[in-house]
Amino acid sequence: MNRLRYPLFAALLGIGVWQIVIWATNAPHFILPSPWRVANTGYEYRSLIAQHALITATEVVVGLLIGAILGAITAVQLAAAPRVANLILPILVFTQAVPVFALAPILTLWFGYGMASKIVMAVLIIYFPVTSSFYDGLTRVTPALLDLAKTMGALDRQVMLRVKIPHALPSLGSGLKLAAVYAPIGAVIGEWVGSSQGLGYLMLLANGRAKIDLMFASLIALAVLTVTLHLLVSALVNRMNRMSHATPSA
Amino acid sequence: MTDAPGITLQGDYLIEQKPLFTGVDLTVPAGQWTCLLGRSGVGKSTILRLLLGLDTSGQFNGQVRANDDRAIGPRASYMAQSDLLLPWLNLRENVVLGARLRHEKPDLSKADTMIARVGLSAYATKKPGALSGGMRQRAALARTLMEDRPIALLDEPFSALDAGTRADMQDLAAEVLQGKTVLLVTHDPAEACRLGHQIALLTPAGIAPWELPDTAPIRSADDPQTLQAQAALLSYLRAVP
Numbered sequence: 001m002n003r004l005r006y007p008l009f010a011a012l013l014g015i016g017v018w019q020i021v022i023w024a025t026n027a028p029h030f031i032l033p034s035p036w037r038v039a040n041t042g043y044e045y046r047s048l049i050a051q052h053a054l055i056t057a058t059e060v061v062v063g064l065l066i067g068a069i070l071g072a073i074t075a076v077q078l079a080a081a082p083r084v085a086n087l088i089l090p091i092l093v094f095t096q097a098v099p100v101f102a103l104a105p106i107l108t109l110w111f112g113y114g115m116a117s118k119i120v121m122a123v124l125i126i127y128f129p130v131t132s133s134f135y136d137g138l139t140r141v142t143p144a145l146l147d148l149a150k151t152m153g154a155l156d157r158q159v160m161l162r163v164k165i166p167h168a169l170p171s172l173g174s175g176l177k178l179a180a181v182y183a184p185i186g187a188v189i190g191e192w193v194g195s196s197q198g199l200g201y202l203m204l205l206a207n208g209r210a211k212i213d214l215m216f217a218s219l220i221a222l223a224v225l226t227v228t229l230h231l232l233v234s235a236l237v238n239r240m241n242r243m244s245h246a247t248p249s250a
Numbered sequence: 251m252t253d254a255p256g257i258t259l260q261g262d263y264l265i266e267q268k269p270l271f272t273g274v275d276l277t278v279p280a281g282q283w284t285c286l287l288g289r290s291g292v293g294k295s296t297i298l299r300l301l302l303g304l305d306t307s308g309q310f311n312g313q314v315r316a317n318d319d320r321a322i323g324p325r326a327s328y329m330a331q332s333d334l335l336l337p338w339l340n341l342r343e344n345v346v347l348g349a350r351l352r353h354e355k356p357d358l359s360k361a362d363t364m365i366a367r368v369g370l371s372a373y374a375t376k377k378p379g380a381l382s383g384g385m386r387q388r389a390a391l392a393r394t395l396m397e398d399r400p401i402a403l404l405d406e407p408f409s410a411l412d413a414g415t416r417a418d419m420q421d422l423a424a425e426v427l428q429g430k431t432v433l434l435v436t437h438d439p440a441e442a443c444r445l446g447h448q449i450a451l452l453t454p455a456g457i458a459p460w461e462l463p464d465t466a467p468i469r470s471a472d473d474p475q476t477l478q479a480q481a482a483l484l485s486y487l488r489a490v491p
């Protein structure tokens with residue numbers, strides 16, 4: 001419970017500031033609804049919001065899993081072949097210069113209006129952070145340790161499996177924590193560009209019908225979803241780190 | 251594994267064009283213990299790395315060879331100056347690391363015997379983070395002795411131990427490495443005089459040999475000849491550049 005105290009306090013503070021802004025600016029409720037109105041609307045439309053949140057959550061979780069697996073595999077392959085890595089890494093960095101947002105219409109064209117295009121968006125957005133943080137960990141094993149392995153007549157594959165990967169798990173963990181925050185962005189952008197379900201869709205729909213309360217309620221549902229996912233992934237990663245590294249590595 | 255070979259290293263070593271040592275001619279006779287001494291930073295660990303064929307930061311001009319002209323690296327076990335235990339493995343898994351990395355079936359009962367002999371049985375399932383510095387050094391020694399190779403290159407393997415434990419570990423290493431070609435880096439004149447068949451002093455100008463009593467190691471600590479050699483070595487070391 002203690003760990004929740006600060007986040008809860010922060011949330012209350014945010015809501016307080018929100019309310020104060022309304023009092024101070026006298027903003028009409030169709031521009032900036034009060035927290036109370038939004039809460040009411042959220043409750044009223046709870047099953048609609050939940051239904052769309054479930055779609056978005058599915059896209060995000062599936063995207064996260066696929067992106068994490070693809071990223072991890074890429075990182076291991078690159079770390080196993082330094083020459084290839086020197087060639088591929090600059091290309092990977094270059095692809096990051098293309099905003100994923102710009103790809104959304106193309107992905108919708110290719111993968112349709114359903115979940116697939118959103119999952120691909122999420123995968124694309126997290127692939128690089130996962131790959132590059134895991135790769136960093138894999139290539140930052142103390143050289144002395146690799147020398148020792150060499151004198152023992154170690155096989156490259158075993159060094160990867162038993163030294164590099166365990167050493168890099170905490171780095172993979174930080175990549176995954178980032179990915180948990182990025183993945184929903186990808187999914188929602190996908191939904192904005194073209195879909196008939198999901199929180200992104202619901203937000204656009206509510207906006208189009210001037211239901212600003214509902215739009216805010218959907219937005220808050222999305223935020224809660226993202227924070228929950230981040231907390232879950234963090235808990236998982238911390239657990240993994242505790243199991244594999246009893247103490248901080250020397 | 252066939253008989254232990256003798257090893258020689260001859261040459262100069264430069265770091266950023268500046269010589270670290272020149273005219274070194276080191277001989278490690280087959281099946282004997284040679285103790286390598288010298289001031290901190292003179293290049294002792296570097297020499298071990300050169301013998302093993304590992305990368306070093308400087309440039310070596312010279313040659314390293316075994317007297318049977320076969321490669322040294324694959325026949326040598328190496329104990330580096332730091333313990334290099336993997337923090338995510340327990341002690342027993344660390345001790346069998348070599349076999350694991352070669353994808354061989356580790357000899358766990360031999361590992362347990364070795365762990366017992368370095369006095370760490372109670373810690374076999376503990377991770378390195380839960381061990382003291384000296385315990386970690388003994389774990390690294392056990393890992394090295396598991397490797398059963400004809401050549402052993404040991405970089406200050408007993409430096410973190412109390413006098414009693416150190417003598418025990420020296421006895422253990424001498425027993426397990428009996429008949430193998432051993433190069434032991436040490437800063438301790440007593441250790442060198444106790445364990446060495448011969449002593450080599452590394453200086454920037456080359457290797458200076460040092461006479462040891464005609465007796466065979468392990469020499470008893472209270473033997474007057476050994477004590478005398480030890481005292482003489484100490485004063486010589488203080489005078490060496």
Ligand SMILES: Nc1ncnc2c1ncn2[C@@H]1O[C@H](COP(=O)(O)OP(=O)(O)OP(=O)(O)O)[C@@H](O)[C@H]1O
Pocket residue numbers: 265270288289290291292293294295296297307331
């Ligand atoms: N990675 C490195 N990069 C640059 N210089 C290095 C590196 N490692 C060692 N040196 C230099 O090489 C020299 C010899 O180092 P080495 O470790 O062989 O000394 P040593 O005789 O083993 O010393 P000690 O008794 O303190 O262990 C040192 O003067 C050091 O400055």
Ligand SMILES: [Mg+2]
Pocket residue numbers: 294295296331405
């Ligand atoms: Mg050294």
